Amino acid sequence: GQQLNQSPQSMFIQEGEDVSMNCTSSSIFNTWLWYKQDPGEGPVLLIALYKAGELTSNGRLTAQFGITRKDSFLNISASIPSDVGIYFCAGQPMEYGNKLVFGAGTILRVKS
Amino acid sequence: GAVVSQHPSWVICKSGTSVKIECRSLDFQATTMFWYRQFPKQSLMLMATSNEGSKATYEQGVEKDKFLINHASLTLSTLTVTSAHPEDSSFYICSARGQSQNSYNEQFFGPGTRLTVL
Numbered sequence: 001g002q003q004l005n006q007s008p009q010s011m012f013i014q015e016g017e018d019v020s021m022n023c024t025s026s027s028i029f030n031t032w033l034w035y036k037q038d039p040g041e042g043p044v045l046l047i048a049l050y051k052a053g054e055l056t057s058n059g060r061l062t063a064q065f066g067i068t069r070k071d072s073f074l075n076i077s078a079s080i081p082s083d084v085g086i087y088f089c090a091g092q093p094m095e096y097g098n099k100l101v102f103g104a105g106t107i108l109r110v111k112s
Numbered sequence: 113g114a115v116v117s118q119h120p121s122w123v124i125c126k127s128g129t130s131v132k133i134e135c136r137s138l139d140f141q142a143t144t145m146f147w148y149r150q151f152p153k154q155s156l157m158l159m160a161t162s163n164e165g166s167k168a169t170y171e172q173g174v175e176k177d178k179f180l181i182n183h184a185s186l187t188l189s190t191l192t193v194t195s196a197h198p199e200d201s202s203f204y205i206c207s208a209r210g211q212s213q214n215s216y217n218e219q220f221f222g223p224g225t226r227l228t229v230l
Contacts, residue, residue, distance in 0.1 A: 031217040042118075042205045042221035043156070050217070088155060092217055098144060098209055100219055102155045 006089050006103030013079055014111050021106040022073040023089035031092040032065050032072040033100065036085045043088060047074070081112050115139050116208050118222035125196055126230055133191045133225045135206030141186035142208035146219060147179070150203045162189040196229045203227075 006023045013019060023032070031050055035043035047058050049065035049072060056063055062075045072091070076083055089103040115138040125131050135145055143164045148156040160181055161169045168181035178200075180192040193200055203226050207219040 033218060035221075040203075040224070040226070042116075042207075042224045045218060045220060048218050090219075098217065099146070099158060099161065104155050 004089060004091060004101055004103040006106060008106055009104065010107035010109070012109045012111065015079060015081060017079055019076040019079055019083070019108060020073060021087060021089075022071060023091070023103045024071040025091060025093075025101075026070070027093055027095075028069040029091035030069075030094055032063070033090040033092075034061075034063050034072070034074045035088045035090060037088060037105075038085045046087075076108075079108075079110050081110050084108055084110050114208075114218075114220040116142075116206065116220050116222040118206055118225050120225060121223060122226040122228075124228045124230065127197050128195055130192055130194045131196055131227060133193075133204055133206075133227075135189045135191070135208070135222050137187045137208045137220075140208070142189075143186060144209045145183060145189040146207045146209075147181060147189075147191050148205045148207070150205060150224075152203075156205065159191075193227065196227070198229045201227055201229045 004023050004025050033048050034046045036046055037043040047056050047063040052069045053067050054065040060077045065072055086105045086107050088105045090100040117136045119134045123131055145162040147159045150156050158171050159174045162181045162183040164183045164186050170176045183189040203224050205224040207221045209219055
């Protein structure tokens with residue numbers, strides 16, 4: 001089946017630092033989505049990307065849809081304690097219809 | 113907009129009983145909803161795609177007689193875990209697909225339901 005490789009698996013950073021995580025796939029995706037999940041809750045959509053090369057920002061978050069359509073990254077600038085959580089990338093492969101494939105997640109911890 | 117609710121948020125039941133979980137889209141109509149399960153410290157695993165007015169499509173390895181899905185209206189899908197056993201204990205999350213042209217490929221998630229089977 002489809003797999004997304006998401007890295008890093010976890011990060012422990014100092015408050016104020018910038019964060020970068022990425023996802024890669026072996027096949028072409030139509031859509032890339034980035035979600036954040038807090039413990040015991042459902043994922044919340046952060047950014048949606050639809051076009052190759054697209055760069056989109058949402059506050060301190062910036063994400064890009066790779067030119068090859070096989071990768072995406074998410075950057076968080078000037079991290080704050082409430083950024084703590086698990087970040088998931090999700091993609092929609094061309095042959096999957098409207099289903100999403102999820103990465104394994106990046107656990108972010110912030111030292112204040 | 114795009115708010116999805118789930119009920120209950122948590123449930124504890126005895127082995128052998130059935131449990132129903134509801135997923136509602138509160139401010140939009142969802143012709144397609146998805147059911148996921150998530151084990152601790154793991155990613156989301158798609159169980160099935162729920163289509164309003166038709167049978168659900170189950171992912172490989174998911175027993176359709178074990179996990180009954182009903183999508184009777186454009187705002188409600190239900191997942192019933194039948195004859196639950198301890199190995200069914202998990203975090204069950206539903207999502208609904210966006211309806212607008214801009215959000216068609218986006219999925220909005222409910223808050224999840226923690227099922228514990230004793």
